[in-house]
């Protein structure tokens with residue numbers, strides 16, 4: 001479960017990115033966070049992943065009030081979330097396998113389990129046969145799927161994606177969306193920030209629309225599409 005209660009975010013330069021933002025996402029939902037560029041989508045995700053802290057208000061993720069977490073606890077907290085970026089942030093000098101294994105290497109997962117889980121994650125995104133290849137040799141769509149495998153390898157209950165289809169054409173974007181749907185099918189809560197309205201319309205999931213740092217619609221879980 002994810003909840004924002006009257007959240008304000010003002011950056012040190014004085015820019016107010018979020019103004020009195022409240023919404024709730026139940027466990028197992030797949031929700032789009034939409035709004036034009038600069039609306040505040042990434043700011044919402046940064047507060048959820050503890051890359052930023054709210055100026056006022058409460059952010060609850062997985063039932064945990066994040067304001068009670070000390071900064072030193074944030075890397076461990078972040079490792080329990082699956083995070084997908086637009087620019088996938090893969091290590092190009094390491095094979096696909098190592099990129100996906102990375103979140104498990106920094107946790108205390110046993111070696112045998114690492115191997116099993118990396119293969120399972122690569123299988124889920126359809127890239128098992130590419131495990132020894134460098135990400136540089138893959139297409140952008142495949143690279144994004146490696147990023148998704150890395151995000152889910154530690155079996156997070158919450159998957160958060162910031163413009164995950166931003167660099168993909170519509171066909172590839174649709175494939176990536178179908179992957180997210182499959183994770184929702186097995187109980188993962190999925191939040192996808194996007195300004196790709198064609199994709200949002202096509203998948204007709206719940207949509208939280210923010211504009212100029214304010215929630216415009218969708219805060220309460222009514223279907224907006």
Ligand SMILES: Nc1ncnc2c1ncn2[C@@H]1O[C@H](COP(=O)(O)OP(=O)(O)O)[C@@H](O)[C@H]1O
Pocket residue numbers: 011012013015016017035036037038039040041042043044
């Ligand atoms: N670190 C930051 N410092 C100052 N202003 C920021 C910072 N990050 C984002 N902003 C500003 O906050 C507003 C919302 O940005 P953002 O959350 O990135 O929106 P979106 O992801 O919807 O494009 C924008 O005006 C942006 O310029």
Ligand SMILES: [Mg+2]
Pocket residue numbers: 041042043162
């Ligand atoms: Mg953004």
